[in-house]
Amino acid sequence: MSPYFAASPDSLVDDGLAGFALAHADLVHLIPDPGYVTAAAPSPGRVVALVSGGGAGHEPLHAGFVGAGMLDAACPGRIFASPHNRQIYEASRAVAGSGGVLHVVKNYTGDKINFGIAAERLQHDGIRCARVLVDDDLATDSADIAVGRRGTGATVVVEKLLGAAADQGLDLDALVALGERVAAGSRSLAVATAAHTSPATGSPAFALPAGQLEYGVGIHGERSGSTRPLTDPASLVADMADSLVIALGLIPGDRVITVVNGLGGTTPLELYGVHHHLAAALADHGVTAQRHLVDSVVTALDMRGFSLTLTRTDDDLTALWDAPARTAAWKA
C-alpha cells in the first residue's frame, strides 16, 4: 500500500473531489460523471465562460480556482493524465456564456488533444470556443523539444487575470488576446530535491542522491534534463531569477507579478525564504515585483521543490490581479 491516504490512485482523485465539493459547497458543484466542477455562484457580468482542466495531482489547481472572479468550470483528469474530451465538452456546455467558452490549456500534448476534440464538438453544437495556451516553462524552451514549453506555474496567473477580465464582460477575441499577452509575458522555472511518491508504485518516481538538485523539473514529477549540486538558496534563486529575467528581456523599471510556488512537499518556511531571496534578486535587476503570490498552488503531488514564475505586468494587468476573486484556494 502506498503512503498516500487513499485506497487506490483512482480513489485518491474521486474521494478528494468528493471531499472538496463537500467542503466548499458554497463555492462549487461537482458533477462526478463525467467529472467536472462548476462555480456555485459564477460572476454575473460575464459573457464568456472560462474553463480549464488537466491531470489531477496539481491541486489546488484547477478546481481550487473555480468561483467568482476566476474559473467557471474545471475538469480534473486522473493523476497526471489529461481529462478526456467528454469531461471538457460537458463542462463547457454547462457553463458556456452567450459569448462562448474560453479554454485555458496548459501546453501538453494530451491536454491539447482532449481540449481540441471538445472544442470541435462545441463548435459543432454552435458554441463559440477558443483557447489560450499556457507555455511558461523555461526549462523546456529548447530546439530539441518539438512540443514547445510546458505550461506550469503561470497557469494561475492566467486564470486570475482572465477571470477578472471576463468579469468586465470582455468578449472571446479580447480574452484570447489578453490571455496570449499574459502567457507570452510569463516564464517559470522549477527545481526539486526529491521526487514525488508515485501513487502507482508507492515509491519515489526517481531517485536523487542527497545534496543533488533536479534543475528544471515539470509538474508531472518527470525529472529534468539537468542534475546539479544543491547550492544555498540565495544563489540558487538568484540564478533562476537571472534566467527568467533574460528570457523575458526585462530591463530596469519593468514590473512583474511573481509567484513562488511549492510543488507539494515544500514547507511554507522554505517558500517564504525563497520569496525573500527572489525579492533581493529582482531588486538587483532593477525589476519591480509589483504583486506576488507565495503558496503551493500548482503542485506535483508531494514533490519537494518549488517554481518561480515572473509575469510582466502594467497598470491594467495589476488591476486585474487586484480584482476580487472568491474561490477555495485564491489567497493573494
Add this chain to the structure above:
Amino acid sequence: MSPYFAASPDSLVDDGLAGFALAHADLVHLIPDPGYVTAAAPSPGRVVALVSGGGAGHEPLHAGFVGAGMLDAACPGRIFASPHNRQIYEASRAVAGSGGVLHVVKNYTGDKINFGIAAERLQHDGIRCARVLVDDDLATDSADIAVGRRGTGATVVVEKLLGAAADQGLDLDALVALGERVAAGSRSLAVATAAHTSPATGSPAFALPAGQLEYGVGIHGERSGSTRPLTDPASLVADMADSLVIALGLIPGDRVITVVNGLGGTTPLELYGVHHHLAAALADHGVTAQRHLVDSVVTALDMRGFSLTLTRTDDDLTALWDAPARTAAWKA
C-alpha cells in the same frame, strides 16, 4: 546539505520569517530581534491582546494567524523549540491592551516555562496576563504521561474563536473562561506514514516501513507509541473519529467544528478525501459537523500525515467561527 531549501536550520526560520513579513506587509510587522510578528492592522474593538507562539516548523501556525480577528502577535521559536521568554515578553508588551494580554499556549513543558517566565515579567510591569492552555491531543491522554495531553490542531480553533470574542471587547477573565471551554471541548488525533525530514541531519526523523502507520503522532515529528498497518482511509478515519467522539462524549444531535489538518507532506487530494470520510463517520454517529476547515495549518515540517480535530460547538461558538478574520493563512 539537507533537502530543505535553506542554508541552515536557523536560516530556514529567519529567511522564512523575513519572506513572510515581506509577502504580507499589509498584515504583519516583523521585529527580527528578539523575534516576533505583530498585526499591522489589529482589531479595533479589543481591550485584551492575544499572543501565541511556539516552535517553528508548524507553519502557517502561528504567524499566519496574526491579523484582525485572530492574534495580535506571534512568537516563533527555532525549529520545534519554544520561543524564549524575552520574545514573548516583548511581543506582549508591544501589543498589550488596556485589559491586558492573553497567552494561547500549547501544552508543552518548554512553552509553559517560557510563557510562564514572560507572564511573571509582564505582571511585574503591571500588565495583566493570563493563559489558555491548549491540550487537545488524545494520543497523549494517558496516566503514563504526567505532562498531560499535547496541544495540536485545536490551537487554530482556539485562536479563531478567542480572536472573534476579543474583537467583541471581552475582558481577560471572560476570554480565559471561553478559551478553557473551547480547549476542553476539543480533541485531536494524528497519524503519519512518513516522518518529517530532520533539518539537523537531512534524514527522516525516524524510519517507518512501507505500509505501516504511526498512530497518534504529535506535531514535533516524534513517533507515537503505536505503529500499526496502514488500512484504507475510510476505516482509518472512522476509527479515529470513533475515538474522538467517545473522548468528547458526543451524542446524536451534538454539533462540532471539524479540522482536517495536513502535517506538511500530505496532498490536498488526501486531505479532502479524509474530510469526505470524516463527514460520513460523523453522520454515522448522528453528530452534526457544523463548520469545518480542511487545510495544512498546524504542520510538522514535511511529515506525511494528517490530524483530525473535533471541537464541540453551539450557536455562540459557531458565530465566533463565522466572524471575519484577515490573516495570511485563515481560509475557512
Add this chain to the structure above:
Amino acid sequence: MTHTATTWLRTFAAAVLAAEPDLTALDQATGDGDFGANMAGALRLVQSDLDSLPPGAADGEVIAVAARVFLDKVGGTSGPLFGLLFQELAAAAGDGLTSDALATGAAKGLAAIQRVGEAEVGDKTLVDALSPAVDALRGCPDDLASAFAAAASAAESGAESTAGIRARRGRASYVGDHAVGVSDPGAVAVGLLFRAGA
C-alpha cells in the same frame, strides 16, 4: 465473425493488464508514470462493455466499443490517440475483420494520430511502432493471423528502436538523456495490440 475481434480485444486487455507495472515503469522513466494506469483503466472498461455487447455483434461493432471507451472515457495523451486508431479499425472492419481491413484501419488510424499528434517516426512515440506495422500490413497475405503476426513483429522492433532515441515529442522530450535506453511505453503497447491478434 464476432469471435475474432472480441478475442483480439480481450487478449489485448489481458496483455495490458499483465504488463501494467512494466508500462508504468517505462512511463516513469521516460515520462510521468501514468500510462500504465491509464491504459489498464481503459481496458477494464472495454472488458466490461464487451460483456454487455449482444452476442453476434459484428467485428466493427466490437471494435467500436473500444473506440467509444477510449475516445469518450479515457484521457491522457494515449486515450484519444488509441481511440482514433480503434475508430478507424472499427470503420474498416465493418462486418468482418480481415487482413485488408486491418491494413486499411491501421493506416487510417496512423494518419489520424499523426494529424492530431504531429509526431513523425523517430520522435519516440507510438508512431515508431504503428508506422512500421502499417508498412508490414501493406501487401500482406490474406490471412489475418499472419497479418497480425507481421504487424506485431514490425511494431515490436519499432518499439525496441525507440530505446535508442532521445525524444522530440511526447513527455520523454522533457527528460533529455534520462529517456535514452528506455523504450517508449506507447510504442510497446502498440506491439501488444498487434501481438494480441497473432
Add this chain to the structure above:
Amino acid sequence: MTHTATTWLRTFAAAVLAAEPDLTALDQATGDGDFGANMAGALRLVQSDLDSLPPGAADGEVIAVAARVFLDKVGGTSGPLFGLLFQELAAAAGDGLTSDALATGAAKGLAAIQRVGEAEVGDKTLVDALSPAVDALRGCPDDLASAFAAAASAAESGAESTAGIRARRGRASYVGDHAVGVSDPGAVAVGLLFRAGA
C-alpha cells in the same frame, strides 16, 4: 579567579559543540530532535559573549553571562532550565567558584528547575543527572577539581540510568517504549557540564 569559570564554560561549550550530533540523535530518538541545535546555538552565543567580557571579571560575572544567554536568548525546554541552573551557580560563585559554591549553586539550581519543571528523579529528564550530582557535591572535599569530578561521575551514571526508563515527563513521555534504551539528552548534557570542570 576569572580563569576558573571561563575555562570551565569554554570547555563545556566545546564539549557540547563536539557532541551536537550525538545530542541531536538522542533527542531524535526520545523527543523532537532540537536539543542539540538548541544547546549548540546557546553555547556559541555564550562563547562570543565571553569574548567581550572585560578581563578580570569575577567567576560569578562570568557564569552570569551564560545565565543571561540561556534565560534571555534561548528557548526550548532546555534553554530556561539551564538558565536557572547558571543563574544559581553565578549567584553562589560570586567572586570565586569554590567547591562549596558549586555545591550550593547546583543545589539551588536543581530546586529552581524542579519548581519550574516539576520533574522528579526517575522521570527521565536532566533531573536524573543533576540530582545525584548535587548529592555527590554535598560534603565534598574543598578541592574544586575533585568536586567537579565527583559531580561528573554522579551525573554521568545518572544520565546512563535514564536509558532504562520509560519517560513520564519531557518529550520522551510521548513516544512510549521507543525511548527505552536511549539516554535522556538533557541528562547527558548535565554530565558534560560537570565533566568540563573536572
